[in-house]
Amino acid sequence: MKDKKNDSLLISKKALQKVKYIFIVLFSLLIVNLIYFIVFSADNLVVNTYNPRLEELEKSISRGEILDSTGEILAQTIENEGKSERVYPYENAFSHVIGYSNQGKTGLEAYADLFLIKSNVNVFKKLQCDITNSKKPGDNVVTTLNASLQVKASELIDGYKGAIIAIEPSTGKILCMVSKPDFNPNDITFNWDKLINDDKNSPLLNRATQGLYPPGSTFKIITALEYLKENPTDNFNYTCTGKQTFDGKVIHCYDSTSHGDEDLKTAFANSCNTAFATIGEGLNINDLNSLATNLLYNKPLPYYMDYSTSSFTLNNKSTVSQIAETVIGQGETMVSPLHSALIVSTIANGGQLMKPYIIDHIESSNGKIIKKYIPQVYDQLIEPEYTETLTDYMIEVVKNGTGVKAASEKFKIAGKTGSAENPFGNAHAWFVGFAPADKPEIAIAIVVENAGSSGATAVPMAKELFEVYLQ
Amino acid sequence: MLSIFISVSRYIFILLGFYFLYSSIMLNKAMFEESHEKTVFYFNAQKLTVFLSHCLGFVILFVTQSNFLDLLILYVEEVLFFMLIWFVIDKIYYKTNLLIWNIVLFITQLGFVILTRLDFGVGKRQFYMALIGFFAALIIPIIIDKLNFVTKLYPLYLILSVGFLFLVNDTINGAKNWSTIGTFSFQPSEFVKILFILFIASLFRTGINKFRLLLSALLCGTLVIILVYQTDLGGALIFTFLYITLIYILTARPIIFFGGLGIGSLGAFIGYKLFAHVKVRVEAWANPWADIDKNGYQIAQSLFAIGAGGWLGSGLTKGMPSYIPVVLTDFIFSAISEELGNVFSVFLIGILIMLFLSSIKMTSYIEDRFMFIISIGVSIIIAFQQFLIIGGVTKLIPSTGVTLPFISYGGTSLIASCIMIGILQGAFYNLRKVHQEDEK
Numbered sequence: 003m004k005d006k007k008n009d010s011l012l013i014s015k016k017a018l019q020k021v022k023y024i025f026i027v028l029f030s031l032l033i034v035n036l037i038y039f040i041v042f043s044a045d046n047l048v049v050n051t052y053n054p055r056l057e058e059l060e061k062s063i064s065r066g067e068i069l070d071s072t073g074e075i076l077a078q079t080i081e082n083e084g085k086s087e088r089v090y091p092y093e094n095a096f097s098h099v100i101g102y103s104n105q106g107k108t109g110l111e112a113y114a115d116l117f118l119i120k121s122n123v124n125v126f127k128k129l130q131c132d133i134t135n136s137k138k139p140g141d142n143v144v145t146t147l148n149a150s151l152q153v154k155a156s157e158l159i160d161g162y163k164g165a166i167i168a169i170e171p172s173t174g175k176i177l178c179m180v181s182k183p184d185f186n187p188n189d190i191t192f193n194w195d196k197l198i199n200d201d202k203n204s205p206l207l208n209r210a211t212q213g214l215y216p217p218g219s220t221f222k223i224i225t226a227l228e229y230l231k232e233n234p235t236d237n238f239n240y241t242c243t244g245k246q247t248f249d250g251k252v253i254h255c256y257d258s259t260s261h262g263d264e265d266l267k268t269a270f271a272n273s274c275n276t277a278f279a280t281i282g283e284g285l286n287i288n289d290l291n292s293l294a295t296n297l298l299y300n301k302p303l304p305y306y307m308d309y310s311t312s313s314f315t316l317n318n319k320s321t322v323s324q325i326a327e328t329v330i331g332q333g334e335t336m337v338s339p340l341h342s343a344l345i346v347s348t349i350a351n352g353g354q355l356m357k358p359y360i361i362d363h364i365e366s367s368n369g370k371i372i373k374k375y376i377p378q379v380y381d382q383l384i385e386p387e388y389t390e391t392l393t394d395y396m397i398e399v400v401k402n403g404t405g406v407k408a409a410s411e412k413f414k415i416a417g418k419t420g421s422a423e424n425p426f427g428n429a430h431a432w433f434v435g436f437a438p439a440d441k442p443e444i445a446i447a448i449v450v451e452n453a454g455s456s457g458a459t460a461v462p463m464a465k466e467l468f469e470v471y472l473q
Numbered sequence: 474m475l476s477i478f479i480s481v482s483r484y485i486f487i488l489l490g491f492y493f494l495y496s497s498i499m500l501n502k503a504m505f506e507e508s509h510e511k512t513v514f515y516f517n518a519q520k521l522t523v524f525l526s527h528c529l530g531f532v533i534l535f536v537t538q539s540n541f542l543d544l545l546i547l548y549v550e551e552v553l554f555f556m557l558i559w560f561v562i563d564k565i566y567y568k569t570n571l572l573i574w575n576i577v578l579f580i581t582q583l584g585f586v587i588l589t590r591l592d593f594g595v596g597k598r599q600f601y602m603a604l605i606g607f608f609a610a611l612i613i614p615i616i617i618d619k620l621n622f623v624t625k626l627y628p629l630y631l632i633l634s635v636g637f638l639f640l641v642n643d644t645i646n647g648a649k650n651w652s653t654i655g656t657f658s659f660q661p662s663e664f665v666k667i668l669f670i671l672f673i674a675s676l677f678r679t680g681i682n683k684f685r686l687l688l689s690a691l692l693c694g695t696l697v698i699i700l701v702y703q704t705d706l707g708g709a710l711i712f713t714f715l716y717i718t719l720i721y722i723l724t725a726r727p728i729i730f731f732g733g734l735g736i737g738s739l740g741a742f743i744g745y746k747l748f749a750h751v752k753v754r755v756e757a758w759a760n761p762w763a764d765i766d767k768n769g770y771q772i773a774q775s776l777f778a779i780g781a782g783g784w785l786g787s788g789l790t791k792g793m794p795s796y797i798p799v800v801l802t803d804f805i806f807s808a809i810s811e812e813l814g815n816v817f818s819v820f821l822i823g824i825l826i827m828l829f830l831s832s833i834k835m836t837s838y839i840e841d842r843f844m845f846i847i848s849i850g851v852s853i854i855i856a857f858q859q860f861l862i863i864g865g866v867t868k869l870i871p872s873t874g875v876t877l878p879f880i881s882y883g884g885t886s887l888i889a890s891c892i893m894i895g896i897l898q899g900a901f902y903n904l905r906k907v908h909q910e911d912e913k
Contacts (some may be wrong), residue, residue, distance in 0.1 A: 010680065010681075010725075011840065011842060011845060013725040014722050014723055014725055014845070015836075015837050016725065017721060017722045017725040018722050018833060018836065018837065018849060019837075021718055021721070021722060021849075021853070022829075022830070022833045025829055025853075025856050025857075025860075026826070026830075028856075028860045029822060029825065029826045029829075029856075029860065031864075031869060032822055032860065032863050032864060032867065032869060033819055033822050033823075035864075035867055035868075035869040036779075036810075036815060036818060036819060036822075036867055037815075037819065039776070039779065039780070039867060039868075040779075040780070040783065040784065040815050043776075043780065044776075044779070044780030044781075044783065045780070047776060047777050047780040047781075048780070048781070050765075050773075050777065052765050052766065052773060052774075052777075053777040053781075054777075054793055054796045055777060055781050055792075055793050055796075058793065129477070132476050132477070
């Protein structure tokens with residue numbers, strides 16, 4: 003009897019060992035989960051508005067500065083007898099991209115919040131602050147923005163609604179980002195009600211990243227690219243008479259000008275609507291749709307702050323007239339200035355898109371680098387031989403075509419103009435391009451709402467911006 | 474200056490936590506190798522660690538709180554309390570599992586410090602409950618040893634377990650499993666856990682047969698259903714897991730374990746579909762951020778606190794643990810993580826693992842089936858409950874409203890846990906004496 007009992011106890015003890023292992027696994031899971039949480043998730047929780055510790059943290063740290071790439075101060079906190087004031091020396095010029103932090107947080111103030119309220123000064127400085135009961139200085143965010151370029155862009159487009167955005171094609175660095183109408187972030191709290199209720203102007207909207215417009219003739223870049231892909235031996239030939247009908251829809255060239263005999267290059271330079279509508283007739287629309295999608299239409303952009311997605315809805319079920327208007331940049335297509343800049347950036351960079359970014363690095367208030375961001379490749383979106391051809395065409399636009407007002411003696415500029423018809427008034431004026439055309443350092447997208455002629459507004463703005471940046 | 478002191482204290486707490494874990498591993502080894510000198514050394518080293526940690530905690534409270542005299546009196550009372558317990562252990566219980574006593578005292582001390590930091594009144598009440606609890610813990614081992622008839626009383630345990638659950642007549646903090654008699658409130662389910670283990674141990678004392686299995690399954694099922702009805706989901710989970718694991722160990726048939734888990738999972742799934750309050754918990758676990766000011770509030774605030782602690786903690790009294798909901802009971806672990814840091818928390822989990830491992834190891838030396846069952850029963854309940862609550866507050870699993878034994882505030886929980894440790898040491902007490910007789 004006793005042996006039997008001990009036998010079954012023995013079996014139970016063996017089973018007990020297995021249960022022991024189960025518990026070791028369970029407890030280990032607890033540890034792993036905890037460590038994983040601290041390493042990966044904990045930091046992000048600090049800036050959650052429901053976290054009561056955030057306020058405490060902000061009380062002991064003086065919010066860091068935001069600087070441009072040359073060290074100009076774009077945002078800083080001034081301590082005045084225990085009260086902190088957030089000051090924006092450049093007032094309106096950076097209102098959307100830097101954002102504000104006194105009325106909720108937007109722009110870089112929101113995105114880089116975690117960095118700005120952390121202090122990485124050395125131990126002695128921390129000790130000193132503890133003893134004198136003063137706030138520790140938060141880390142500074144050094145951006146890729148160029149203050150003189152931004153100020154110039156802001157001046158040029160002042161008085162209009164629209165946006166200007168400039169990117170360095172080889173790295174993806176955002177050099178300037180302006181949206182109009184703008185506001186003075188120093189007075190954000192004071193003017194809040196007025197700003198938030200201004201539906202007519204939407205001054206708080208960042209048009210550069212979130213504004214969506216019909217691309218107008220700037221879309222011809224994509225149409226031309228698709229044509230080149232489908233017709234490797236480009237021997238396009240067309241005689242323009244100023245207008246042509248496509249299944250009942252009449253397409254005019256600008257001012258109904260007759261452009262005469264054209265090849266693809268001259269049709270592009272003239273921004274000839276009838277020529278391109280004709281090209282559209284012969285294109286494989288499915289392939290055109292794929293191309294647009296590859297170029298990030300209908301897709302998320304590799305951009306880490308808020309933006310709107312562009313849309314391209316043409317497909318093989320579209321009618322002839324829809325195709326005709328879409329390939330010249332009208333119809334349902336919508337694109338943001340950011341996206342347009344990314345497209346020309348890609349062309350400028352041999353077809354390779356670099357991920358756009360605004361923060362160059364984070365440094366402690368005494369200059370120690372905490373985090374450095376390096377350029378990252380998104381993907382090769384266009385084959386290099388096509389970008390050469392497109393660049394060639396875009397140089398022609400500025401040399402002999404619709405973009406002559408942008409021409410500079412100092413360097414070659416490549417670009418494309420656009421006048422986007424829209425139901426709200428005059429056409430939006432577009433200019434997209436880059437310079438110097440042979441070794442691009444800056445790519446730009448400009449849209450001026452309801453300005454009418456691109457040549458009169460967007461194009462001269464582009465010329466001045468290129469000259470300011472490249473001198 | 475104070476800031477610097479508290480900042481430095483973080484490192485000291487971590488060091489003490491590390492040493493206690495290390496010495497636990499060493500003490501465990503020494504005990505089972507029957508190396509007397511080493512056992513004495515590590516046992517005493519741990520006593521010192523407990524006193525140092527307790528002292529550091531209270532010193533910080535002395536300089537940061539305003540009720541110095543009250544704190545001092547409480548501190549002295551607690552020191553005397555620890556000294557008395559160790560005195561009794563040294564004199565009477567030297568042949569039990571020494572490591573388990575020490576670990577329980579270490580974490581009880583941790584509970585005292587954190588609770589007193591959060592609220593002096595709470596800390597004081599916890600101490601008074603500990604007096605009762607540890608008194609029970611110190612007399613029960615002998616009772617288990619001497620009173621043999623206690624092992625045969627399974628019908629009594631059966632009736633008492635069901636009966637106790639029917640004592641429930643009150644809802645506190647949304648939990649419907651309280652019993653209030655006059656001004657005195659307690660949670661019967663805590664004691665039913667003990668009665669249930671006694672029942673199983675007593676029932677299967679002489680072996681397993683189908684009738685006994687059926688009876689035990691019926692009781693377990695009944696208890697679980699009552700608990701679910703009382704919305705004590707944590708309790709239901711513990712009983713289910715305990716029962717499946719116990720029966721698996723007794724029969725050594727894996728199918729019991731997996732089959733039981735299967736049925737349990739099915740039950741949980743049905744519970745999820747049927748009961749709104751189950752669904753709410755699962756949703757809060759899956760994405761607390763989606764409903765951060767209502768369903769997800771508790772777990773979100775818990776994660777904020779744990780995250781704010783980082784590796785080293787904010788320092789005792791430097792964090793904001795009072796913003797954690799239910800921090801005195803369920804979420805006490807989050808307060809520890811916030812102020813003492815997560816390196817310390819990891820060491821704490823390590824110490825709880827040692828508690829379990831040492832207990833299991835000693836259990837494997839038991840030859841009496843009743844003692845064997847009560848021993849594994851207690852070990853599993855404590856370990857599983859610790860897993861549930863730490864897992865719940867760290868969002869590993871949905872939260873289940875159970876307490877962290879010995880650390881969470883609560884007389885019922887503390888006293889019941891002490892009784893369980895008493896029972897455990899009772900099983901071991903019997904064991905070491907057997908060894909002594911064998912040697913003769």
